[in-house]
Amino acid sequence: MSLTFIFFTVLAILAIASAIVTITARNPVISALSLVFHFFMLAGLYLTLNAQFIAAIQILVYAGAIMVLVIFVIMLLNLGDEEKLKEKFNLRKVIAVLLASVLIIQFFLIYLLTRSGKIEIAENTAKLSTVQSIGQVLFSEYLLPFEAIGLLLLAAIIGAIVLAKRKLT
Amino acid sequence: MLSDFGIVLLFLITGFVFVALGLITAAIIRPHNPNPVKQSTYECGEELISGSPWIKFNIRFYVVALIFLLFDVEIVFLLPWAVVFQQLGWFAFIEMAVFVLILLAGLAYVWAKGDIEWEKPKPYIPSLKDLVVERKQHFAE
Amino acid sequence: MEELGWILLEALIKALVIFTLILLAAATLVYIERKFSAFIQNRIGPNRAGPKGLLQPFADVLKLFMKEDIVPDAANKNLHRLAPIISLGVAIAVYAVIPLGSSFELAGRTIYMGVAPNVNIGILFILAMTSVGVYGITLAGWSSNNKYSLLGGLRSSAQMISYELSMGLAIMGVIMVSGSLNLNDIVIHQSGWKWNVLLQPLGFIIFLVSAFAETNRTPFDLPEAEPELVGGYNTEYTGMKFGMFFLAEYGNMATSSALIATLYLGGWQLPFNPEWVGLQEGSVWLALAQFASIVIKILLLSCFFIWVRWTVPRFRYDQLMNLGWRVLLPLALLNVIATGAVMFLI
Numbered sequence: 288m289s290l291t292f293i294f295f296t297v298l299a300i301l302a303i304a305s306a307i308v309t310i311t312a313r314n315p316v317i318s319a320l321s322l323v324f325h326f327f328m329l330a331g332l333y334l335t336l337n338a339q340f341i342a343a344i345q346i347l348v349y350a351g352a353i354m355v356l357v358i359f360v361i362m363l364l365n366l367g368d369e370e371k372l373k374e375k376f377n378l379r380k381v382i383a384v385l386l387a388s389v390l391i392i393q394f395f396l397i398y399l400l401t402r403s404g405k406i407e408i409a410e411n412t413a414k415l416s417t418v419q420s421i422g423q424v425l426f427s428e429y430l431l432p433f434e435a436i437g438l439l440l441l442a443a444i445i446g447a448i449v450l451a452k453r454k455l456t
Numbered sequence: 457m458l459s460d461f462g463i464v465l466l467f468l469i470t471g472f473v474f475v476a477l478g479l480i481t482a483a484i485i486r487p488h489n490p491n492p493v494k495q496s497t498y499e500c501g502e503e504l505i506s507g508s509p510w511i512k513f514n515i516r517f518y519v520v521a522l523i524f525l526l527f528d529v530e531i532v533f534l535l536p537w538a539v540v541f542q543q544l545g546w547f548a549f550i551e552m553a554v555f556v557l558i559l560l561a562g563l564a565y566v567w568a569k570g571d572i573e574w575e576k577p578k579p580y581i582p583s584l585k586d587l588v589v590e591r592k593q594h595f596a597e
Numbered sequence: 598m599e600e601l602g603w604i605l606l607e608a609l610i611k612a613l614v615i616f617t618l619i620l621l622a623a624a625t626l627v628y629i630e631r632k633f634s635a636f637i638q639n640r641i642g643p644n645r646a647g648p649k650g651l652l653q654p655f656a657d658v659l660k661l662f663m664k665e666d667i668v669p670d671a672a673n674k675n676l677h678r679l680a681p682i683i684s685l686g687v688a689i690a691v692y693a694v695i696p697l698g699s700s701f702e703l704a705g706r707t708i709y710m711g712v713a714p715n716v717n718i719g720i721l722f723i724l725a726m727t728s729v730g731v732y733g734i735t736l737a738g739w740s741s742n743n744k745y746s747l748l749g750g751l752r753s754s755a756q757m758i759s760y761e762l763s764m765g766l767a768i769m770g771v772i773m774v775s776g777s778l779n780l781n782d783i784v785i786h787q788s789g790w791k792w793n794v795l796l797q798p799l800g801f802i803i804f805l806v807s808a809f810a811e812t813n814r815t816p817f818d819l820p821e822a823e824p825e826l827v828g829g830y831n832t833e834y835t836g837m838k839f840g841m842f843f844l845a846e847y848g849n850m851a852t853s854s855a856l857i858a859t860l861y862l863g864g865w866q867l868p869f870n871p872e873w874v875g876l877q878e879g880s881v882w883l884a885l886a887q888f889a890s891i892v893i894k895i896l897l898l899s900c901f902f903i904w905v906r907w908t909v910p911r912f913r914y915d916q917l918m919n920l921g922w923r924v925l926l927p928l929a930l931l932n933v934i935a936t937g938a939v940m941f942l943i
Contacts, residue, residue, distance in 0.1 A: 478841070500827070524762060
C-alpha cells in the first residue's frame with residue numbers, strides 16, 4: 288500500500304462523508320460549509336493525481352467564490368427552515384433518481400472497460416496538468432474556445448445584472 | 457512533488473490542532489457562571505428591538521458577489537497565460553488583450569448600470585431657517 | 598521509511614518554530630502598536646507590566662485565557678465556535694509556502710528555510726487560502742445573531758472579495774516578470790537589486806492598498822467601525838475566542854507584510870552581495886542572515902501598517918467600493934496589459 292493510496296482513501300472517505308452531511312443537514316449554512324469542506328477534499332484528490340492547477344482552482348473558484356455567493360444567498364434571503372423549501376420536490380426527485388442511475392451505469396462501464404483493457408489511462412496525464420502546460424495548450428490549440436469563454440463571461444455578467452435587477456423591482 | 461504538499465498538509469493540520477489546543481486550554485481554566493442577562497444579545501444595553509437580525513438583506517451584496525465570481529474566473533484564465541507568456545509570443549499576447557478588453561466591456565456595463573455604485577450618504581446641514589423652526593417648535597412644547 | 602521519518606521530523610520542527618514565531622510576532626506587533634499610537638497621540642502607553650511595559654502583551658493573553666466565555670442564547674453555537682478557528686487557521690496557513698531564506702546543508706540533508714517554499718503553485722496556494730479567509734468573518738457575523746455583527750460581517754466579506762480581485766491581478770504582474778508560481782523562484786529572480794517594486798511600481802501600490810483592505814486595517818476597517826457597529830463582527834465574542842480574532846488580525850498583518858516583502862521587496866535577499874562580508878553560499882550563517890533580512894522587512898512593513906492606522910481616517914463605504922471597483926480593478930487590468938507590452942518591446 289503506497290502513501291498515495293492511503294491519502295486517496297482518507298480523502299475519498301472524508302469527501303463522501305461531507306457530501307452526505309451537505310444533503311442531510313437541516314441548517315442551510317452548515318450544509319454549505321460542509322460543501323466547502325468537500326471541495327477541499329476534492330482538491331486533495333486532484334493533488335494525488337498531480338493536477339495541481341485544477342486543485343488550486345477548485346479552492347480558489349469553488350470554495351472561495353461560488354460558495355461565498357451561496358452563503359450570501361442563504362444569509363440574504365434567509366429561507367431559514369427547510370420546511371419552506373419542500374414545495375415542488377417531486378419532479379426533482381425523479382430527475383435525481385435518473386441522474387443517479389446514469390452515474391451508476393457509468394461507474395460500471397468504466398470499471399468493466401478498464402478491467403478488460405479496452406480503455407487505458409493515458410501515460411502523460413501527469414505532465415499535461417501543470418500550469419505551464421495548460422498555458423501552452425490553451426493559447427495554441429484552444430484559442431477559439433478561449434475567446435468564446437471571454438464572450439460567455441461577458442454574457443454572464445450582463446445576464447446576472449439583468450436578472451438581479453428584475454428580482455429587485 | 458506530493459511530499460511537498462504532504463508537508464503543507466501536515467502544517468495545516470498542526471496549525472488547526474494548535475488553535476484548537478488554545479481554545480481547549482482556555483475552556484479548562486476559565487470560570488463559567490452564565491445568567492440570562494449575560495447571555496442576551498448585545499444591543500447597547502437596550503431591550504432587543506425588531507427581533508432577529510436574520511432578515512432579507514440588501515440585494516446589492518449579492519450582485520457584488522456575482523460580479524466578483526465572474527472576474528475571479530477571468531483571473532483563473534490569466535494565470536496560465538502569465539506563467540508562459542514569454543514563450544508564447546505576440547499572438548497570445550494580443551489574444552489575451554482581446555480577452556481582457558471583452559471583460560473590461562463587462563466592467564463598463566456594470567459601471568454604467570450603477571451596480572457597483574453604493575448610495576452616497578447625503579449629509580444633512582441645517583440652514584438657519586431650519587434651526588429657527590426647530591427652536592420655535594421646542595418652545596411651543 | 599527512515600527517510601519519511603526524517604521528513605516528518607523536519608516538518609514538525611519547522612511547524613513548531615513558525616507557530617512560536619507567529620505568536621511572538623503578534624505579541625511584538627501588539628506592543629509596538631500600543632506604544633506607537635501612544636507616541637502619535639502624545640500619551641505614554643503601557644508602562645506597568647515589566648520594564649517599559651514590555652510584558653503587557655503576555656499579561657493580555659493571560660487575562661484573555663482567564664476570561665469567561667459568553668455566548669448569546671440566540672447564537673448558533675457550533676458556527677460561533679468554528680468562526681475564530683477558521684480565521685486564525687487561514688492566517689497561519691499562508692506561512693506554509695513563504696520562503697524565509699535559501700537552503701543550507703546539515704548532516705547531509707539540504708534544509709530549506711520555510712515549511713515548503715518550493716511548492717510549485719505557491720502563489721495559487723496563497724490566493725486560494727486568502728479567498729477562504731472570508732468565511733471566518735462572515736460566519737462570525739452571521740452566527741452571533743446580532744445586528745451589529747451581521748452588518749460587520751457582510752460589509753467585511755463584500756470588501757474582502759472586492760479587493761481580492763485587484764490583489765490577484767497585481768500578483769499577475771509579478772508572475773509575468775518572473776515566469777513562475779513558485780515563491781522561492783520569485784525571490785531568487787529578484788537577486789542583485791532587481792526587486793519587483795522597481796519593475797512593478799503600479800502593481801506594488803495596488804497590492805499594498807489591497808493588502809490593507811484584505812486585513813481590515815484602517816483606513817479600511819469598516820467591518821469593526823466602532824462609532825457605528827460597536828465591535829463589528831466580533832461584538833458577541835469574549836475571552837479566548839475574541840483573542841483568536843485579535844491574534845488573527847495581527848497574524849494577518851504579519852502575513853501580508855511577509856507577502857509584500859516576498860513578492861516585491863526581494864524576500865530573503867540581503868540588500869548587498871553576501872560575499873562582501875564573507876558569507877558562503879549554502880552555509881548556516883548565510884541562511885540565518887537571510888532570515889534576519891526578511892524578518893526585518895516584515896517588521897518594518899508592519900510598522901508602516903500601524904503608522905497608517907494611526908494617521909489616516911476611515912473611508913466611507915461608498916468610497917471604499919468606488920476605490921476597489923472603479924480605480925484599482927481597471928488599473929490592475931491595465932497594469933497586466935502594460936507589463937506584457939513593455940516586456941515584449943524591450
